[in-house]
């Protein structure tokens with residue numbers, strides 16, 4: 001085999017190897033993160049009741065018989081709700097990531113995947129992502145006594161406050 005033939009074989013070999021590597025990397029990138037998510041991310045929330053970027057996927061609309069609404073909310077790091085109250089309280093299921101939950105007058109709590117919060121009725125509170133991680137929650141909210149009452153935004157100072 002002459003020098004030229006060896007060079008051509010080397011080039012073809014390099015191309016084949018690089019193609020294979022690229023395909024394997026692409027598959028890993030596309031499949032792995034998506035497969036760990038339980039619900040769709042939903043629509044970006046554009047109302048003024050949130051600070052930062054958050055998305056809502058409505059899972060169940062309340063009706064006259066089952067008066068709970070259920071929604072999955074995805075918060076980017078730093079994103080959070082404004083202060084608010086629920087006339088019947090709320091149940092928060094932590095689906096993924098790390099978040100914060102705080103009731104007025106109490107220290108902030110860290111929420112991690114698998115944890116559940118039962119938020120009392122008519123108690124001002126907020127919830128959202130931690131500074132470093134995306135946070136996904138499913139909120140179950142009874143609509144028997146009326147809608148959520150939205151209050152003022154959570155300031156950066158409160159958001160960055162000490163943890164319980």
Ligand code: MN
Pocket residue numbers: 084086090119125126127
């Ligand atoms: Mn709430």
